[in-house]
Amino acid sequence: MKTRLQRLLPLVWAIALFGVILLLMVTKVLPRSYQQMLPTICTYIIMAVSLNLVVGFLGDLSLGHAAFYAIGAYVGGMILRYMTAIPFGLRMIVAIVAAAVVAFGVGAAFLYLVRKLRGDYLAIVTLAFGEFVRSIVKIIPGTGGSAGLTDIPTIAAGAFPAKYIKAFSWSYLVMILCIFFIVNLIRSRHGRAIMAVRDNAIAAASVGINVSRCRIVTFAIAALFAGIAGVLYAANTAAVNPADFDYNVSIEVLVMVVLGGMGNIGGSIIATIILVALPKILLDAAQYRLLIYAVALIAMMMLNANPRFVSFKRRVGEKLGAKFKSLRKGRA
Amino acid sequence: MVMLETKNLGISFGGLRAVDEFNLTVNKGQLYGLIGPNGAGKTTVFNLLTGVYAPTSGGFFLEGQSLAGKSPLEINRSGIARTFQNIRLFKDMSVIDNVKVGLHNAARYSLFEGLLMLPRYAAEEAALEKRARELLRVFDLDGEREYLASNLPYGKQRKLEIARALATSPKLLLLDEPAAGMNPNETAELMETIRFVRDEFDMTILLIEHDMKLVSGICEQVTVLNFGTTLAQGETSAVLSDPKVVRAYLGE
Ligand SMILES: Nc1ncnc2c1ncn2[C@@H]1O[C@H](COP(=O)(O)OP(=O)(O)O)[C@@H](O)[C@H]1O
Ligand SMILES: [Mg+2]
Numbered sequence: 001m002k003t004r005l006q007r008l009l010p011l012v013w014a015i016a017l018f019g020v021i022l023l024l025m026v027t028k029v030l031p032r033s034y035q036q037m038l039p040t041i042c043t044y045i046i047m048a049v050s051l052n053l054v055v056g057f058l059g060d061l062s063l064g065h066a067a068f069y070a071i072g073a074y075v076g077g078m079i080l081r082y083m084t085a086i087p088f089g090l091r092m093i094v095a096i097v098a099a100a101v102v103a104f105g106v107g108a109a110f111l112y113l114v115r116k117l118r119g120d121y122l123a124i125v126t127l128a129f130g131e132f133v134r135s136i137v138k139i140i141p142g143t144g145g146s147a148g149l150t151d152i153p154t155i156a157a158g159a160f161p162a163k164y165i166k167a168f169s170w171s172y173l174v175m176i177l178c179i180f181f182i183v184n185l186i187r188s189r190h191g192r193a194i195m196a197v198r199d200n201a202i203a204a205a206s207v208g209i210n211v212s213r214c215r216i217v218t219f220a221i222a223a224l225f226a227g228i229a230g231v232l233y234a235a236n237t238a239a240v241n242p243a244d245f246d247y248n249v250s251i252e253v254l255v256m257v258v259l260g261g262m263g264n265i266g267g268s269i270i271a272t273i274i275l276v277a278l279p280k281i282l283l284d285a286a287q288y289r290l291l292i293y294a295v296a297l298i299a300m301m302m303l304n305a306n307p308r309f310v311s312f313k314r315r316v317g318e319k320l321g322a323k324f325k326s327l328r329k330g331r332a
Numbered sequence: 333m334v335m336l337e338t339k340n341l342g343i344s345f346g347g348l349r350a351v352d353e354f355n356l357t358v359n360k361g362q363l364y365g366l367i368g369p370n371g372a373g374k375t376t377v378f379n380l381l382t383g384v385y386a387p388t389s390g391g392f393f394l395e396g397q398s399l400a401g402k403s404p405l406e407i408n409r410s411g412i413a414r415t416f417q418n419i420r421l422f423k424d425m426s427v428i429d430n431v432k433v434g435l436h437n438a439a440r441y442s443l444f445e446g447l448l449m450l451p452r453y454a455a456e457e458a459a460l461e462k463r464a465r466e467l468l469r470v471f472d473l474d475g476e477r478e479y480l481a482s483n484l485p486y487g488k489q490r491k492l493e494i495a496r497a498l499a500t501s502p503k504l505l506l507l508d509e510p511a512a513g514m515n516p517n518e519t520a521e522l523m524e525t526i527r528f529v530r531d532e533f534d535m536t537i538l539l540i541e542h543d544m545k546l547v548s549g550i551c552e553q554v555t556v557l558n559f560g561t562t563l564a565q566g567e568t569s570a571v572l573s574d575p576k577v578v579r580a581y582l583g584e
Contacts, residue, residue, distance in 0.1 A: 181447045184448070186449070188453065189435075189456075191345070192429055192432055192433050193433065195422065200420045200421070202404075203421070203422065203496075204418065204422075206382060206420075206497075207496060207497070208500050209436055210405055
């Protein structure tokens with residue numbers, strides 16, 4: 001078992017990375033458009049890592065993660081917009097806490113109601129729930145209806161690059177805290193219980209795990225973090241609209257989780273960075289497109305000639321295949 | 333002292349009477365065998381005793397406490413742990429984590445203490461680690477503790493299931509065909525381990541087994557099931573030489 005100190009080591013790396021990115025921002029080595037993208041990446045990383053908790057660690061398929069993102073964005077957005085008596089920094093914290101609490105509550109209540117469902121059935125219900133939340137939001141007073149909530153005070157204030165530095169710092173700090181908590185959860189006895197339920201619910205119950213409660217709490221915790229991501233979204237975009245949270249968002253995040261590897265937090269993070277940044281990078285690198293293709297092709301050929309990579313790929317493939325199969329069967 | 337007592341325990345699946353009028357008394361510290369041909373209802377008895385199925389008639393008692401109709405969770409917490417005929421390990425988890433899941437309720441730290449890695453989390457996790465490794469050592473699995481459970485050979489998977497069940501500190505351990513798929517050497521070794529567990533952990537064990545050598549070697553008493561009904565019951569050597577039992581096994 002790793003000592004607590006060893007477990008804190010990634011935190012040291014995270015701080016170092018923060019320093020490096022800040023330096024790139026201050027010196028404007030990182031172009032404006034990329035600086036602008038950083039909070040989005042942080043937000044999506046929280047989304048992917050928290051969805052991984054449900055899909056990868058608990059083994060339940062959710063197609064409605066955007067519902068909790070929306071709840072967080074609206075709760076947070078409304079607090080930021082209307083509670084102007086509180087200074088901005090404190091208001092952000094209030095917004096995050098409130099969004100976390102509401103998303104947790106709604107997530108717990110939702111899964112409590114559908115706790116008997118698993119596999120495809122649960123997936124369909126989560127999909128419906130996502131659309132349900134989107135339409136409910138429109139009729140709640142103060143949300144701006146279908147036009148959306150506008151004029152939300154944003155984190156990014158001031159001149160370039162100071163405003164992006166501020167937006168990034170907030171987002172990064174919140175993201176690191178979220179990842180820290182999720183990783184700690186997984187490494188605790190509760191995290192082992194979650195994975196036990198995924199691998200074999202009957203056996204988990206036979207050794208004294210409350211399967212039903214475990215699923216409800218895990219789903220609610222994932223919802224909580226999606227809610228926090230929602231606040232970041234609201235605080236970075238200045239406007240939230242019901243259309244921002246349709247099922248495409250849930251699917252997009254699910255793709256990040258699947259690509260990064262189910263039950264693999266680091267994978268979720270890397271897949272998210274690539275998927276959010278790639279379209280932009282490819283667009284900017286249009287004149288190098290052919291060069292990039294060639295390099296990618298050669299790299300693929302070299303990797304595929306490497307037996308270690310091939311066996312790695314096979315293992316990942318088998319694991320994913322098995323996961324998908326058991327997800328579809330609903331993990332009896 | 334009576335550990336387990338069943339009274340006219342029975343269950344029907346539709347028209348099929350899988351277990352009927354099942355009466356059994358297992359004393360504390362006993363090694364008790366449950367045998368019978370395939371489909372006799374042995375596993376169903378275990379499923380009744382662990383809450384997987386609720387009995388449609390009769391009841392059962394652990395140290396006098398009625399447990400019929402309770403959930404698997406409640407029954408485990410009351411002191412019954414089991415293994416499964418078709419192995420049910422947490423296959424994508426490490427060997428030691430499988431045992432630590434069994435120790436889940438042995439630790440008391442809360443979700444928040446875990447999230448924040450507070451001192452109580454660290455202390456209790458260290459204790460779990462120590463306990464899990466002690467259990468693994470009993471089954472000679474400590475060397476493989478970081479393997480994925482699904483990568484263990486079959487015989488060791490069966491042992492790991494016993495270790496995981498023991499981790500919940502049960503009063504009564506139910507083993508469903510622990511020697512299935514093992515070669516004679518492994519079976520002999522398993523017999524030693526089961527005896528060791530009984531003596532060392534002061535355990536009461538009820539086991540289902542096909543291997544007659546194992547049953548006659550370690551069980552003091554046996555019950556023979558056939559088509560859901562009790563065919564014979566009593567001291568092992570007497571029961572096994574009972575012509576009724578011999579006939580049921582040889583199928584006349
Ligand atoms: N859930 C169930 N539904 C219907 N029939 C069942 C169920 N579980 C067991 N049975 C039936 O009960 C009988 C006893 O099965 P089982 O207890 O597994 O036998 P054994 O373990 O002695 O080989 C079999 O005929 C089996 O088909
Ligand atoms: Mg059986």
